[in-house]
Amino acid sequence: MVGHDELHAAHAHRFDHLVTDRAVHREVYVDPAVFDAELKRIFGRVWVYVAHESQLRQPGDFVTSWIGRQPVIVTHGGQQQPRVLMNRCTHRAATVCQERSGHATHFRCAYHGWNFRNDGTLVSPTFGSGYDLEDFRVEDFSLGQAPRVDSYRGFVFASLAQSGPTLAEHLGNARTYIDLFCDLSPTGEIEVGEAGTNRYGYPGNWKLQAENGVDGYHPNFVHQAFLDNGRGGLAMQLFHGESVGRAADLGRGHALLDSRPTLGEIHERSFRSTPGGQAHYEQLVDRLGAERAAEVIRTNGGQGFNLLVFPNLQLIQIQIRVIHPRRVDLTEVDLYPTLLAGAAEQTNAARLRSHEGFYGPAGGGAPGDLEMFRRVQEGLAVESVEWLPLLRGLRRTELGPNGELIGHVTDEHPQRAFYRRWAEEMAA
Amino acid sequence: MNPVDRSAIESFVYYEAALLDAGALKDWLELFAQDCLYWIPSRAHAPDPVRHVSIVYDDKPKLSARVARLLSGKEYAQEPPSVTCRQVTNVVTRAGADGEIEVNAVLVVYETRPNTAIQAVPAHARWRLTVQDGSFRICEKRVVLTDLDRYYENLTFLL
Numbered sequence: 282m283v284g285h286d287e288l289h290a291a292h293a294h295r296f297d298h299l300v301t302d303r304a305v306h307r308e309v310y311v312d313p314a315v316f317d318a319e320l321k322r323i324f325g326r327v328w329v330y331v332a333h334e335s336q337l338r339q340p341g342d343f344v345t346s347w348i349g350r351q352p353v354i355v356t357h358g359g360q361q362q363p364r365v366l367m368n369r370c371t372h373r374a375a376t377v378c379q380e381r382s383g384h385a386t387h388f389r390c391a392y393h394g395w396n397f398r399n400d401g402t403l404v405s406p407t408f409g410s411g412y413d414l415e416d417f418r419v420e421d422f423s424l425g426q427a428p429r430v431d432s433y434r435g436f437v438f439a440s441l442a443q444s445g446p447t448l449a450e451h452l453g454n455a456r457t458y459i460d461l462f463c464d465l466s467p468t469g470e471i472e473v474g475e476a477g478t479n480r481y482g483y484p485g486n487w488k489l490q491a492e493n494g495v496d497g498y499h500p501n502f503v504h505q506a507f508l509d510n511g512r513g514g515l516a517m518q519l520f521h522g523e524s525v526g527r528a529a530d531l532g533r534g535h536a537l538l539d540s541r542p543t544l545g546e547i548h549e550r551s552f553r554s555t556p557g558g559q560a561h562y563e564q565l566v567d568r569l570g571a572e573r574a575a576e577v578i579r580t581n582g583g584q585g586f587n588l589l590v591f592p593n594l595q596l597i598q599i600q601i602r603v604i605h606p607r608r609v610d611l612t613e614v615d616l617y618p619t620l621l622a623g624a625a626e627q628t629n630a631a632r633l634r635s636h637e638g639f640y641g642p643a644g645g646g647a648p649g650d651l652e653m654f655r656r657v658q659e660g661l662a663v664e665s666v667e668w669l670p671l672l673r674g675l676r677r678t679e680l681g682p683n684g685e686l687i688g689h690v691t692d693e694h695p696q697r698a699f700y701r702r703w704a705e706e707m708a709a
Numbered sequence: 710m711n712p713v714d715r716s717a718i719e720s721f722v723y724y725e726a727a728l729l730d731a732g733a734l735k736d737w738l739e740l741f742a743q744d745c746l747y748w749i750p751s752r753a754h755a756p757d758p759v760r761h762v763s764i765v766y767d768d769k770p771k772l773s774a775r776v777a778r779l780l781s782g783k784e785y786a787q788e789p790p791s792v793t794c795r796q797v798t799n800v801v802t803r804a805g806a807d808g809e810i811e812v813n814a815v816l817v818v819y820e821t822r823p824n825t826a827i828q829a830v831p832a833h834a835r836w837r838l839t840v841q842d843g844s845f846r847i848c849e850k851r852v853v854l855t856d857l858d859r860y861y862e863n864l865t866f867l868l
């Protein structure tokens with residue numbers, strides 16, 4: 282490969298040379314300049330997931346999150362689409378909301394008392410007689426807002442760019458799996474937030490979690506103690522070198538691990554015999570028809586796949602996972618286990634127990650990944666070995682019916698997909 | 710008057726803490742009744758396992774599997790293993806329902822692994838104990854973390 286210094290000279294403010302179709306350069310994970318550029322070029326432009334509509338049922342409901350590192354408040358102000366307000370007072374820049382979720386008609390900044398309505402407009406500055414009207418027009422000091430907000434199946438996304446691809450264009454093939462995730466609900470609706478949140482962090486780059494969520498190569502190694510634990514070896518077949526599982530590059534940086542070839546028939550056979558399963562099945566048939574119901578059950582919501590939506594959203598098992606980049610070597614992650622609206626209590630409880638077994642900071646699986654991220658970030662300090670290969674399965678993908686690239690579940694085309702989009706965004 | 714022998718109960722929870730600090734996980738597991746719960750909820754008030762996710766919600770089989778995994782040598786979040794030092798203080802005991810004993814205490818676990826900074830994990834702990842064959846058995850141990858909003862890097866050691 283070409284020496285990095287030569288490349289660097291040729292691409293002063295570009296970073297796309299750090300990624301090829303077969304490798305990623307270490308600076309992608311360790312260079313603060315890359316991180317700063319990601320915040321501007323990726324998080325500052327592309328559609329980023331900020332909330333789910335089920336968290337915003339009543340006018341006044343709000344949740345807070347981040348777009349990259351920028352704090353935002355997502356509010357239901359009574360209008361059709363939620364608003365995504367910048368959580369930054371227009372006076373001296375203090376955050377105006379300190380809660381993760383709640384209900385408020387106004388956000389009052391504690392610093393000098395400016396009070397904003399939940400549509401972002403400023404009521405009036407405090408001690409107003411000190412302001413001259415020629416200097417100060419109240420309407421110039423509304424909270425900042427994401428210029429574009431749109432949603433799909435209740436998933437609310439915001440883009441900080443004035444223009445660009447629509448959300449539907451951005452999601453592309455990922456919509457199929459968001460549909461499957463939601464359609465397992467008897468009503469087609471999921472509930473986010475009600476079940477609470479699992480949170481964890483790690484001293485490593487945010488992309489380590491992004492690429493790991495669709496890495497079918499690692500589970501039999503990192504998670505062996507969990508997968509091999511009295512389950513008759515079935516779980517070890519999911520991600521085996523000879524597994525029948527598939528993975529897909531869905532286009533636009535989105536990717537999928539697909540366990541349906543391994544688990545689909547088991548889900549089909551067992552779904553109706555679980556407690557509440559028969560009634561659930563009948564509700565699905567009523568709403569979706571027998572054919573679609575069978576497809577949904579084969580997938581069993583997100584149990585049949587891991588979906589990565591570029592850049593930082595994942596749907597895995599029952600959870601919505603949101604990855605927050607904090608520093609080049611520090612990342613925090615929110616896991617929102619979802620409830621199926623209208624499903625039997627024992628169905629939702631069983632889904633929660635299954636989630637807890639593997640995920641969260643004390644789960645049987647996720648902490649092993651975090652330990653690997655810590656080790657990777659430590660190893661990346663080595664400067665003389667510059668590149669991280671993504672060569673697995675390079676020559677064994679095939680084109681799917683929707684333009685996706687499909688290959689073996691343990692191959693690295695999901696990561697190649699992610700970094701191809703990454704390079705596109707970082708080039709411009 | 711409190712019918713519960715407070716010093717025996719204190720000795721028991723200190724013994725439990727000492728087993729965990731010593732890494733004697735199998736001995737620790739034996740302290741639990743067959744029908745038990747080891748619970749770290751993800752919300753402080755009125756956690757409902759039917760509707761709310763927990764950090765840990767283990768019955769005896771799951772807790773046994775957890776201990777087996779931690780001892781397997783293949784739980785990499787525990788390679789190298791955590792070293793812990795825990796304080797159990799402010800112990801309050803009272804008679805519970807069905808002859809059980811309820812114990813509430815402040816629990817602070819200091820934890821470190823080589824390569825990671827020491828972390829302090831403060832919590833309120835609650836035990837439901839029963840007496841079986843002359844010794845205490847844990848029916849439920851519930852640990853409510855003080856900082857539930859924190860993005861913990863590793864809670865795979867036992868609290």
Ligand code: FES
Nearest residue numbers: 370372373390393
């Ligand atoms: S910073 Fe908000 S009122 Fe001054």
Ligand SMILES: [Fe+2]
Nearest residue numbers: 500503646650
């Ligand atoms: Fe993993």
